[in-house]
Amino acid sequence: MTTELIDAINADATGEELAKLPLPDRYRAAFLRKDEIAMFDGIPSAEKDPSRSLHVDEVPMPELAPDEAVIAVMASSINYNTVWSSLFEPVPTFDFLKRMGRSHNLWNRRHDLDYHVLGSDASGIVVRVGSAVRNWSIGDRVTIHCNYVDDQDPSSHDDSMMAAEQRIWGFETNFGGLADFAIVKANQIMPKPAHLSWEEAAINPLCNSTSYRMIVSKNGAGMTQGQVVLIWGATGGIGSYAVQYVLNGGGIPVGVVSSPKKAALLREMGCEFIIDRSANGYRFWKDENTQDESEWRRFGGDIRALVGEDPDIVFEHPGRETMGASVYVAKRGGLIMTCAATSGYRIEYDNRHLWMKLKSIKASHFANYREAFEANRLIAKGMVQPVLSATFDLTRVGEAVNVVRANLHEGKVGIRCLSPADGLGITDQSMRERVGEDKITLFERFAKDKTMER
Structure with a gap:
């Protein structure tokens, strides 16, 4: 699709110029189809192919609510919720849209469609604002966080993640970021870090904000100096931000x-203590139904051999595969912070190791607007680095989802939408030079290094 507006966006037109150009009636997006929910029935999860369920084609431009903005999406990224969505697991996301369709709010009812535009990250340019949008203007360069709440709902105040109708944009709502345009609430918008490219800026909001809440915020662990933090998947999407927050704090x-x-990537990030679980051959499960406590003990002994003590905090997100070990290795009175379950959500652990040693399990889910804004501010100040390892064009979104699903990447995988090439969108080169190109592109450099085996 080529429109005058898209041409103007890529020509760095001013906000005044963009405001004069019409929005397209339709736009390119990655979406699922409601009539294909059953396409994987009877197929084992490991054999399901997201490239079959994900379609890239044009969809209608929805009507804009007064508190919303239209974003011309220059880049987006793949999160694990897009993996789940494309497999229709554990439930089809159309169930979420149907629930929105039952709302008394007519703007919510727009989301209940026979297609679902996915994507929970984005960077781009504001091209329209609703009549109730106060703090953002056409032409602003922005990033988008995915906490979708009604700021007129009293339950969304204090901590909006506790809102009765809290949702994740592009997963539990429609009109997400894996598209050339996206519809967002004004309270999802944050300034784009000026020293980053579109794709470097796009990958941060979901994972960076999640890690900030889990490690830094009073709503999470509230980590203090000197605390030992065990981080599963420490070069993955949320783990790589967690490493940075632990070191910074x-x-x-x-x-x-x-x-x-x-492990080599972690060392360059400044992480001294590293466990290669593959080299050590941990087998936390004897079989599908039986965990092996002797392996928990071996794992805990390896941690103590490295740092001399048990972890104060365990940054837990794999779920079923690791939760038993996480509960065991946390120190007496320690905290297990959990935010996901990528290896399975049916969790088992030995409760004796929890209650008799006064440990706690604390849940965390994304971040509220204040936390997301603070996490974005640290990116903009160069204190936390993006973890982009690869970028795909939107037409290859199915391939990108399979890369994330198979854990064939480090950090995050970006998706280029309206941006015509990698590396565009940088408006503060002097800031980039102060932060350091090697720091900003660390994950991409490691991904391209063919001299080391995975």
């Missing part, structure tokens, strides 16, 4: 990875 990260290459 004076904590001691113990990163768990699955290869020498990932």
Whole structure:
């Protein structure tokens, strides 16, 4: 699709110029189809192919609510919720849209369609604002966080993640970021870090904000100096931000990875204590139904051999595969922070190791607007670095989802939408030079290094 507006966006037109150009009636997007929910029935999860369920084609431009903005999406990214969505697991996301359709709010009812535009990250340019939008203007360069709440709902105040109708944009709502245009609430918008490219800026909001809440915020662990933090998947999407927050806050990260290459990446990030779980051959499950406590003990002994003590905090997100070990290795009175379950959500652990040693499990889910804004501010100040390892064009979104699903990447995978090439969108080169190109592109450089085995 080529429109005058898209041409103007890529020509760096001013906000005044963009305001005079019409929005397209239709736009390119990656979406699922409601009539294909059953397409994987009877197929084992491991054999399902997201490239079959994900379609890239044009969809209608929805009507804009007064508190919303239209974003011309220059880049987006793949999160694990897009993997789940494309497999229709654990439930089809159309169930979420149907629930929105039952709302008394007519703007919510727009979302209940026979297609679902996915994507929970974006960077881009504001091209329209609703009549109730106060703090953002056409032409603003922005990033988008995915906490979708009604700011007129009293339950969304204090901590909006506790809102009765809190949703994740592009997963539990429609009109997400894996598209050339996206519809967002004004309270999802944040300034784009000026020293980053579109794709470097796009990958941060979901994972960076999640890690900030889990490690830094009073709503999470509230880590203090000197605390030992065990981080599963320490070079993955949320894990790589967690390592940075632990180091910035004076904590001691113990990163768990699955290869020498990932261990080398951690060392360059400044993480001294590393466990290669593949090299050590941990088998936390004897079979599908039985965990092996002797393996928990071996794992805990390896952690103590590295840092001399048990972890104060365990940054837990794999779920079923690791939760038993996480509960066991946390120190007496320690905290297990959990935000996901990528290896399975049916969790088992030995409760004796929790209650008799006064440990706690605390849940965390994305971040509220204040936390997301603070996390974005640290990116903009160059204190936290993007973890982009690869970028795909939107037409290859199915391939990108399979890369994330198979864990064939470090950090995050970006998706280029309206941006015609990698590396565009940088407006503060002097800031980029102060931060350092090597720091900003660390994950991409490691991904391209063919001299090391995965």
